[in-house]
Amino acid sequence: MAIKKKTKLKAEIPTSSMPxxxxxxxxxxxxxxxxxxxxxxxxILPQARKIxxxxxxxxxxxxxxxxxxxxxxxxxxxxxxxxxxxxxxKRVADPQLIVSIRADRNVQMGVISQIHNELREADALRVNxxxxxxxx
Amino acid sequence: xxxxxxxxxxAEIPSSSMSDIAFLLLVFFLLVSTIDPDKxxxxxxxxxxxxxxxxxxxxxxxxxxxxxxxxxxxxxxxPREISxxxxxxxxxxxxxxxxxxxxxxxxxxxxxKVIDQLKLAxxxxxxxxxxx
Numbered sequence: 344m345a346i347k348k349k350t351k352l353k354a355e356i357p358t359s360s361m362p363x364x365x366x367x368x369x370x371x372x373x374x375x376x377x378x379x380x381x382x383x384x385x386x387i388l389p390q391a392r393k394i395x396x397x398x399x400x401x402x403x404x405x406x407x408x409x410x411x412x413x414x415x416x417x418x419x420x421x422x423x424x425x426x427x428x429x430x431x432x433k434r435v436a437d438p439q440l441i442v443s444i445r446a447d448r449n450v451q452m453g454v455i456s457q458i459h460n461e462l463r464e465a466d467a468l469r470v471n472x473x474x475x476x477x478x479x
Numbered sequence: 480x481x482x483x484x485x486x487x488x489x490a491e492i493p494s495s496s497m498s499d500i501a502f503l504l505l506v507f508f509l510l511v512s513t514i515d516p517d518k519x520x521x522x523x524x525x526x527x528x529x530x531x532x533x534x535x536x537x538x539x540x541x542x543x544x545x546x547x548x549x550x551x552x553x554x555x556x557x558p559r560e561i562s563x564x565x566x567x568x569x570x571x572x573x574x575x576x577x578x579x580x581x582x583x584x585x586x587x588x589x590x591x592k593v594i595d596q597l598k599l600a601x602x603x604x605x606x607x608x609x610x611x
Contacts, residue, residue: 362494365501372508389588391595397517408587443517448588452543452581455590459607463527472591473519 383407384415389448390477397471402439404430408446412454423454426461434467445473520594525606537574539565540608541597543581547589558592565600580608 377400384407397403406426407415414421416429434440442462446455462470541561542550549556556564568575577597581590597605 358498362498362501365498365505369501369505369508372505376508376511389591391520391591393520393595393598394518395521397519397521400517403517443519446587448586448591450587451583452585452587452590453583455587456581456607459524463524466527468524468526470522470524471517471519472522472594473517474591474595476518477595 377401382418383445384409384413386410386445386447387449388445388473388475391472391474392477394474394476397441397443399441402437403441403443403471404433405443405445406458408444408450408454408458410447410449412450414454414458423457423461426458427464430462430465430467434465440467441469441471442467443471443473520591520598522594522605533576537572537576539568539575539577541577541579541593543579543585543589543593545582545584545586547586547592549593558589558596561593561596562599565597565602569600569602574604575602576604576606577602578606578608 383405386407386409405416409415414423414426416426421429430440430442444455444458462468539552540550544550547558549558549561551561551564565577579590579593579597594605
């Protein structure tokens with residue numbers, strides 16, 4: 344009887360630490376995810392081939408430019424001249440700031456170059472033009 | 480002895496479903512973290528007031544007009560041929576700077592196409608001039 348009992352004990356798989364392991368993974372993923380905070384405008388992004396991924400989402404802030412040239416930052420519609428102010432405060436808060444420009448493909452370049460100038464004034468020089476993968 | 484055993488069993492907290500709950504949360508965050516990756520063309524704008532003179536030999540002017548036609552060094556180039564032309568210029572002069580200039584009413588897509596083509600040619604020194 345004594346021998347039988349011993350073998351029974353060995354057959355069990357220890358599962359008591361499993362929740363701990365899973366919790367650790369959970370916390371890791373919770374720390375690394377950033378939820379999308381803002382909805383933005385409806386835009387049809389331009390297409391490009393040489394596309395790169397943005398490495399971190401943490402330092403990215405978005406400028407939406409709608410088809411008719413409306414500019415939206417953090418779900419607020421703003422004038423072109425205010426981009427400088429908004430972006431400068433963001434830039435001060437986060438020196439690694441990347442500005443992602445999500446502009447409609449039919450926007451006229453006049454607006455975009457105004458935004459360029461504003462960003463240069465705000466010293467936010469790292470820009471990412473959001474685009475979708477082109478299949479030509 | 481029997482009574483003692485019973486008491487002990489009641490004192491235990493049921494922890495068998497804990498891992499299930501944790502798994503559920505884990506799967507949720509796994510899914511959320513991969514949704515909608517940001518893709519686009521990376522670009523660094525030139526700093527403010529940094530106007531400096533460059534040898535005209537090292538500059539290629541790329542002009543884009545309102546209907547999407549492209550002029551490279553006063554020569555019309557088909558949008559798809561830009562990267563080939565840029566590669567040719569880069570092989571002649573690796574210090575070549577491409578200065579992209581657009582009109583007020585150029586479409587954004589045409590501008591992105593030009594930048595894309597230049598990036599395809601591995602051009603690193605791309606500058607943007609103020610639109611006229």
